[in-house]
Amino acid sequence: MVSTTWAPPAPLVAHPPPSRPSGDVPSAAPPAIDVAAAQRYMEGHDHATRAAVLDVMASSPTFRLVAGESKEVERQRTAARWSELAAAGVFVNTITSADPVAGRGKLDAVHETASLLDYSLCIGMSVHFSLFGGSIAALGTPAQAAAWLPGVEALTMRGCFALTELGHGSNARGVETEARFDAAADAFVLHTPSDGAQKYWIGGAAFTARWAVAFAQLYLPGEGDSRGVHAFVVRIRADDGAPVPGVLLADCGYKVGLNGVDNGRIWFTAVPVPRAQLLARYARVDAAGVYSCDAPSPDALFGVTMGALSGGRIGIAASGVGQARVALAIAVRYGLRRRAFAAAPGAPETLLLDYPMHRRRLLPRLATTVVHQGCLNDLKARWGGRLSAKDGHVASCGYKALMTWHALDTMQVAREACGGQGYKSENRIAVSRAALDISATFEGDNTVLLQQVAKACLATYARGVKAGGRFGGALTHLNRAPPPPPSVGTVAFAVHTLQRAEASLLPRLAAAIAATSATPGTTSFDAFTAHQVAADAVARVHTQLLLLASFTSSVAAAPASTRPLLETLGTLHALAVLDDNAVLLCTGALSSADAAAVHGAMDGLCTALRPRAAELADVMTIPDFLLAPIAFDVVAHNSRARL
Amino acid sequence: MVSTTWAPPAPLVAHPPPSRPSGDVPSAAPPAIDVAAAQRYMEGHDHATRAAVLDVMASSPTFRLVAGESKEVERQRTAARWSELAAAGVFVNTITSADPVAGRGKLDAVHETASLLDYSLCIGMSVHFSLFGGSIAALGTPAQAAAWLPGVEALTMRGCFALTELGHGSNARGVETEARFDAAADAFVLHTPSDGAQKYWIGGAAFTARWAVAFAQLYLPGEGDSRGVHAFVVRIRADDGAPVPGVLLADCGYKVGLNGVDNGRIWFTAVPVPRAQLLARYARVDAAGVYSCDAPSPDALFGVTMGALSGGRIGIAASGVGQARVALAIAVRYGLRRRAFAAAPGAPETLLLDYPMHRRRLLPRLATTVVHQGCLNDLKARWGGRLSAKDGHVASCGYKALMTWHALDTMQVAREACGGQGYKSENRIAVSRAALDISATFEGDNTVLLQQVAKACLATYARGVKAGGRFGGALTHLNRAPPPPPSVGTVAFAVHTLQRAEASLLPRLAAAIAATSATPGTTSFDAFTAHQVAADAVARVHTQLLLLASFTSSVAAAPASTRPLLETLGTLHALAVLDDNAVLLCTGALSSADAAAVHGAMDGLCTALRPRAAELADVMTIPDFLLAPIAFDVVAHNSRARL
Ligand SMILES: Cc1cc2nc3c(=O)[nH]c(=O)nc-3n(C[C@H](O)[C@H](O)[C@H](O)COP(=O)(O)OP(=O)(O)OC[C@H]3O[C@@H](n4cnc5c(N)ncnc54)[C@H](O)[C@@H]3O)c2cc1C
Ligand SMILES: Cc1cc2nc3c(=O)[nH]c(=O)nc-3n(C[C@H](O)[C@H](O)[C@H](O)COP(=O)(O)OP(=O)(O)OC[C@H]3O[C@@H](n4cnc5c(N)ncnc54)[C@H](O)[C@@H]3O)c2cc1C
Known part of the structure; x- marks a missing residue:
């Protein structure tokens, strides 16, 4: 025997809709999420094909x-x-x-x-x-x-x-x-x-x-x-x-x-x-x-x-986001059933998701995952014609790099959030993460892809300088003086801050490269290479801005019933981008007081979302048969009777 | 055939000393590192036993x-x-x-x-x-x-x-x-x-x-x-x-x-x-x-x-640091042979480690790994008696959490730094990382362990408050007004900054918990739980301070010939702790100008260390037979002749 098969916890069932965890979710907050509409938003397109594939996978033993x-x-x-x-x-x-x-x-x-x-x-x-x-x-x-x-x-x-x-x-x-x-x-x-x-x-x-x-x-x-x-x-x-x-x-x-x-x-x-x-x-x-x-x-x-690789990269990014969704659905559901520690011996233990730290580890990552999914769907919709090859290339590079890294990080945290169970093969997260790991370096190594983004920014910037300081494309924000800052806990604030950072980092990068180029015998390759670390920061900031713009337009086009949810998650994502992003502080684009406010606002939003955690797991749009035993009754699954 | 055996690239050889990569290392910089002494420092103790174990592993086919x-x-x-x-x-x-x-x-x-x-x-x-x-x-x-x-x-x-x-x-x-x-x-x-x-x-x-x-x-x-x-x-x-x-x-x-x-x-x-x-x-x-x-x-x-677990935790941390050393030795050596991209078609391609971004990904992590090894050796030396059970417990919790997370992060980056080859089983890094992954949650879940550290800090702080504001233990720095800041690129600056952050975060945490406790019916468990996220930040800052103190004393006791190296790596580690550590900026402990200076200083130090990269790989103290094919001649290893 070189292998064991694990059966899903329930018999293979028709997939939608995912069942609600039967764990004890506080029922105080009204279910304000239109889960079905949100699931359609997550899938984005070709619902019938997706359903057909799910049908095959759910019903055939080959897919165990x-x-x-x-x-x-x-x-x-x-x-x-x-x-x-x-x-x-x-x-x-x-x-x-x-x-x-x-x-x-x-x-x-x-x-x-x-x-x-x-x-x-x-x-x-x-x-x-x-x-x-x-x-x-x-x-x-x-x-x-x-x-x-x-x-x-x-x-x-x-x-x-x-x-x-x-x-x-x-x-x-x-x-x-x-x-x-x-x-x-x-x-x-x-x-x-x-x-x-x-x-x-x-x-x-x-x-x-x-x-x-x-x-x-x-x-x-x-x-x-x-x-x-x-x-x-x-x-x-x-x-x-x-x-x-x-x-x-x-x-x-x-x-x-x-x-x-x-x-x-x-x-x-x-x-x-x-x-x-x-x-x-x-x-x-x-x-x-x-x-x-x-x-x-x-x-x-x-x-x-190399053109075929651009579309491929979007596919790699999409797989990453999809696998992050699986991991989050499993971890959030586990966090709604698993208890650890009590105020006193004998008192009921606390649900993991009732720990602020646990929510803080999972929910901002869930928000970013939803944002990434929305952006991918939006990009794919624009890909077929309404996007220049160049913009498509830049987005595919930046998205693929940030989304695969985000997915790997999310899967790591989700596995840790499930404790030892997260390490078990049957619980999927760790095994999927080991597979997805390659996505950071294939179909374009992420570090190298971000350099492509930076180079595109530099080129657009140089054209703007040549045009006497009129910047085009994604850099039009450089044409106007920064508006007064919006209030901290908003997507607009994040956009404002990231634009300020880009307005500081990009001209400095261009100037530094120009200065290095001035040395005789220095190729443009050498000059760019010398400033790779700064270029990497520009690429990240720029890609985050592309994502926020794309998500905002995707929300505007989404069904009205999904918008309150998407706006909330967009805000949490925007806060997460600002939080712990030291480069924004280094440039002065974010003050230390605002950084502290962002940090605090994240906690508040995670707490506010807590009563909706079960629905948020459903919004991940993962049918039951693709979840794991720990997303259901882990004690029953491990019972003596099943040996 | 359900398995394949991979043979090391060279016949199994007696282990020390690791050979220098024969890749083209610029020979300009004099080899100022006393590699043999540094290797003894890394091993710390029981050299003969280590050699005996290595002898068995190197010579027996069972260990292939x-x-x-x-x-x-x-x-x-x-x-x-x-x-x-x-x-x-x-x-x-x-x-x-x-x-x-x-x-x-x-x-x-x-x-x-x-x-x-x-x-x-x-x-x-x-x-x-x-x-x-x-x-x-x-x-x-x-x-x-x-x-x-x-x-x-x-x-x-x-x-x-x-x-x-x-x-x-x-x-x-x-x-x-x-x-x-x-x-x-x-x-x-x-x-x-x-x-x-x-x-x-x-x-x-x-x-x-x-x-x-x-x-x-x-x-x-x-x-x-x-x-x-x-x-x-x-x-x-x-x-x-x-x-x-x-x-x-x-x-x-x-x-x-x-x-x-x-x-x-x-x-x-x-x-x-x-x-x-x-x-x-x-x-x-x-x-x-x-x-x-x-x-x-x-x-x-x-x-x-639960006492047996404290020593066990130190062992888990030590395994993490050891495996990070293996990954770094492999990745640095690969970066000294592998080339990618050239200024012009036909021109010689650039060595990976000559890319600033590549150095930036690997060398600060290498510095932290050396610091962690030094701190572990120091802690073990003090464990046998010269450390109170409580201090030992706190250190074992904090060290285990930060060191295993650092090791996992380092192995991830090292695997990516080797591109696709880093994903291959025979090249060890990815497979070792999948094994080590469990160390984040077993023998104490890292997130929970950091809460132990925070609780210990709070207890020491409360005792100090009770004693009329005379703080003991690791909090004596709270007794004095902060001295004028040392210059930015030093360990002393990091200590200063972290102490300022602790002086800001810890009293605020204590006050917040006290305020929450004041609500009738709130247990101390609930009050602490409500402020977990802030407690986590305190625990990290506190542990970083413990590490810097321990490393400093370990360097003072190290052979003189190792000190220049250890001091340089200590500085790079200290800069890395400050860089991208947004909480320090949120508290105002680090100004945005100083943060930018830290960021820049890191680049400078990574560049300065570049000529010594081959020796730094040797300082990882990993004998050849524990490295991987990509640490040697990867083309010869994959040659048609070897099929
Ligand atoms: C490969 C392996 C080998 C092992 N070997 C042994 C062994 O030999 N002997 C043995 O006895 N045990 C062993 N263990 C068990 C191991 O010690 C446990 O997995 C570990 O203690 C964590 O417990 P848990 O898995 O139940 O996670 P849980 O305690 O359920 O924790 C799950 C998640 O909840 C979070 N969480 C928990 N409490 C809180 C809180 N208060 N606040 C915020 N977040 C919280 C944690 O951070 C974690 O992310 C092993 C486990 C594995 C996977
Ligand atoms: C499982 C798997 C499946 C694959 N499938 C296919 C396939 O079907 N067809 C195919 O053709 N290929 C395939 N590949 C190859 C894949 O596309 C390459 O691995 C990828 O392009 C990266 O190249 P590399 O591995 O040679 O890494 P390298 O190019 O050697 O890069 C190694 C490291 O150096 C860094 N680096 C490189 N250049 C720079 C620079 N200028 N500045 C800073 N850092 C730099 C990178 O960031 C990376 O961390 C596959 C690979 C794997 C592992």
């Missing part, structure tokens, strides 16, 4: 949670789960949809719902559909897309996304895999020149994938320099699973989580790839070996080549 | 690291490792030593060294020796200790520590297991009255232990009220492993880590325990059922009964 398996068994289970979802038709009309926005929405809904149960399943699917399929859609010609996407959607063409190499991760532009055009063969020759250039971490490459979109430096006959990174559709395995000649595949081995994804390594040894398999929407090579490219510059070409 | 095993296999491996250490004689003269301080030092050295490789091994051993054996030593009469400890030390009497119940964890005083004295049988009858009272999480109870120290409410004939929690030495399994009659044992199942420890559940059904097996140093029952107790009050009796 299991601990302690080998990676081989976990991978088989992940594959079986994926097949059952496919059989239910949830992938139909996603990447082949005539309406790509609708197709993407449906696919996102599938991935997000799957990730509430199994992050490996979500990542395995999204590598295939969003990265492999997404690259074909984004970088292929219409003819290439038409030829391949149906097979990708139908899972007859199983693919992986082969960008990262052992030697190059964040710096994807530095990959060393070579694609040399051979006119006689009318093919590119794909080759791994060194062990450092082996493709590494490629999800699906160890077992499942038959195809890859492989990224390589393109070399044309007679040219010594690469034309930059290009994407090729490459067979890596025959249908029977055997690697094709010239392709060597290996397993990346055990990770601390996510072992349902078969990450692998790939070496290419002079593998011929037909000319028609270069994804040729932006750049192409004709039969004579003549290269043409529509992108205005190598930088621009690299930018569009 | 393995991933992906079932818990059953992991437990067997843990047991085998334990046996090999026992065969090497490292446990001889520990808990039976005529000099208990020396015995404890030796045992600590064994546990700490083992935990660098395998936290399960460390915890399994320390449950047996320090909690089971430690309870017998602390709570048993001299005759009881003499009767049992030799068997505990020789592992012929394998024990567990059965305190926690499903229904009661942090609030250990509320355990419900009953021990009713039966004079006719001259025995206590141990009984589990309900499923909530099952012993839960008991390390060793699922398989290995034959005996338990079980904690139960003592009931005397004819009395309705318990005499409080008492400790009993109880047989739970026969030598052949079969549970004894009346004892039901079950497995706690999978956890996210630490699966080498067989945590179990115990139900007692009217199990007779001979009267002589009540640990009777402080309280006893005579044959006629007459109870006598030396403790002045039930509170005092409960305090001494």
Whole structure:
């Protein structure tokens, strides 16, 4: 026996609506939350698809949670789960949809719902559909897309996304895999020149994938320099699973989580790839070996080549928020049943959530989680057209970094808030956190992503300076003198404070970089690098401002019955952003008296929300079968009778 | 195949001294660090025992690291490792030593060294020796200790520590297991009255232990009220492993880590325990059922009964610091070889540690880790007699909370600093972090422990107020007007600032609690509870002050050749404590100008330390075989030739 299966505490049941914890919630406060409407707000879009996925997961034994398996068994289970979802038709009309926005929405809904149960399943699917399929859609010609996407959607063409190499991760532009055009063969020759250039971490490459979109430096006959990174559709395995000649595949081995994804390594040894398999929407090579490219510059070409990752990053952020919601739903419900300590021996013990410290650990994080969910839904709604590629890129970088870190922190605190039970595999939080951990560094390392945000701010700022001090985009607030401060416990106050901080930090950063650049021999790379720590602070402040703006517009558009709740949680989130954010104090954007007021206001709001904690757990929108034994009657679950 | 073994990158080698990373470290700065002396400082005590343990671990294949095993296999491996250490004689003269301080030092050295490789091994051993054996030593009469400890030390009497119940964890005083004295049988009858009272999480109870120290409410004939929690030495399994009659044992199942420890559940059904097996140093029952107790009050009796946990907490903190050292040694070495991004395509890429942000993430945490190690060594040196039980208790609570949280944070950042490689099991950091995660809530939940610190501060403060404003103990600084502030980038400045914060926070907390208490019907429990969040802040500030004082005295006593290094790291630690510590700004103890200066000084110090990074990795005092492939040549390790 290498594994044990844990059964959910109740028989698998139809999912909505989550039941109220039967713990003793004070009933004094009227239930002012319209839970059903709030749940729809949290889901955001494609409710029917989400319900369909939940139905499959709730009713099939394949989706029971299991601990302690080998990676081989976990991978088989992940594959079986994926097949059952496919059989239910949830992938139909996603990447082949005539309406790509609708197709993407449906696919996102599938991935997000799957990730509430199994992050490996979500990542395995999204590598295939969003990265492999997404690259074909984004970088292929219409003819290439038409030829391949149906097979990708139908899972007859199983693919992986082969960008990262052992030697190059964040710096994807530095990959060393070579694609040399051979006119006689009318093919590119794909080759791994060194062990450092082996493709590494490629999800699906160890077992499942038959195809890859492989990224390589393109070399044309007679040219010594690469034309930059290009994407090729490459067979890596025959249908029977055997690697094709010239392709060597290996397993990346055990990770601390996510072992349902078969990450692998790939070496290419002079593998011929037909000319028609270069994804040729932006750049192409004709039969004579003549290269043409529509992108205005190598930088621009690299930018569009990496385009599939932007949407992917939103997906990673969404999975993080979803898993934080699971953890919070479990921890809040546990806090409404679990008691510890009493005023006197024999007196009834206090519910955990009646401890101010316990509320303080959970509720502000719950508020931020709701805000993040609202912002993601808002961003996705704007993604399909109403957002410039640049704004989309900046938001995807900033959101992904702050949201995944927030999710990891929240899951850590939620696990600790459940004490020892939070550490048990069957109670999900700790195991999910170990899986989600990778989200801080993949599909863009968070630290590196924040640098992208800072660079975008600097560019917008520089344009504003050039325009004689008229700032555009997200920096228009720099054009006006700061208004008088609103009162402390409001979202407006947080916006005001963060804008003041940005108005102080960003010009200083720009000036510092300019000063460093003035030294002869200093590249712009060096000058930015020298001020990374300050740039990181700018990026965080800027992203927080983007989030507050997005949430505010999302609340304005939300059903009236949800608004009181969302406004309260928005305020608590805004306070939490200000609290313990020392950089705001360093800049003087927040005075120490206001900081103290913020700190106090948080306590007040957490206390005010206490009577609604059970409904707040429901607002997390997690059906019972995705919760954990400790979200129900933990004594009954552990009873002697059940041994 | 359910598991893979990863071999260390080099053949298993004799451990000291760790080799310098052969990466390209700028050689400009002279190696001003006396690494060998610093390593002795880090080890602190019992160097020969540590070396003996390292010898066993480095030379035996049983200690090779393995991933992906079932818990059953992991437990067997843990047991085998334990046996090999026992065969090497490292446990001889520990808990039976005529000099208990020396015995404890030796045992600590064994546990700490083992935990660098395998936290399960460390915890399994320390449950047996320090909690089971430690309870017998602390709570048993001299005759009881003499009767049992030799068997505990020789592992012929394998024990567990059965305190926690499903229904009661942090609030250990509320355990419900009953021990009713039966004079006719001259025995206590141990009984589990309900499923909530099952012993839960008991390390060793699922398989290995034959005996338990079980904690139960003592009931005397004819009395309705318990005499409080008492400790009993109880047989739970026969030598052949079969549970004894009346004892039901079950497995706690999978956890996210630490699966080498067989945590179990115990139900007692009217199990007779001979009267002589009540640990009777402080309280006893005579044959006629007459109870006598030396403790002045039930509170005092409960305090001494939990005494074994104080030493245990220091051990937990030490394991955390040790594992943070492993993670930092790996991440710093990786940062000295790994390159990412270049100023221009084709230009040499930049070493990770040459990025200011990367240094900023790792080096302050490294500094704090060294400070924590120094403080632990200092505390252990003072533990054996020169410290009051109360001061020891407060320090053990505060240190354990802040050090384990720091270790978890550091391991998280170290894993992210290694990018995707940090997530791989063979690279150790992520897997060790998942194991160490439990240290935030076991042997005292950190949040609850900080409340103990706050309560102790309040008590000392109240005594001072009663004495007309003459404060003693760690609060003597309240007796004098604050001196003029020292210059910002110094330890003295941090002490000054923290003292000012304590001088502001503590009286306000005391006043707030007093005001709440004034409401009729408010218990002191309620009054303290209402101000938990403020109490938490006091506890953190107070513990940071204890740490700075302890580190300062430890540096004064350290060999002269280590002092420049320790002073620099102490300064960086002190700056890190002030940086991003918003509560200091809220109180006004730190001005926003000084906060900005602190922030800037940190960057300067991290940059100054950069040329010494390789030596700083060596100061972590982790032999090569305990590092990870990424601490060496990661390309060679992943080469095609090694497939
Ligand atoms: C489980 C898993 C699945 C994956 N799946 C895929 C996949 O399917 N396809 C694929 O192509 N890739 C995949 N990846 C690779 C992933 O995208 C990379 O791990 C990621 O891009 C980070 O690169 P790296 O690991 O090389 O880290 P590095 O780039 O080496 O970064 C290491 C550290 O250095 C820091 N750093 C780097 N540059 C800078 C800088 N300029 N300034 C300051 N700090 C810096 C980073 O913050 C990070 O902490 C996967 C990885 C994992 C672990
Ligand atoms: C792997 C493992 C090994 C263990 N080994 C042993 C062993 O060998 N022997 C043994 O006896 N026990 C053992 N334990 C039990 C361990 O000591 C308990 O888990 C610990 O005491 C915490 O208790 P709890 O889990 O019941 O958490 P709870 O006490 O239920 O606490 C849950 C949460 O509530 C919060 N909370 C509680 N009280 C308050 C308060 N007054 N104010 C604010 N917040 C509060 C805590 O901060 C925590 O976050 C082990 C546990 C684990 C997981």
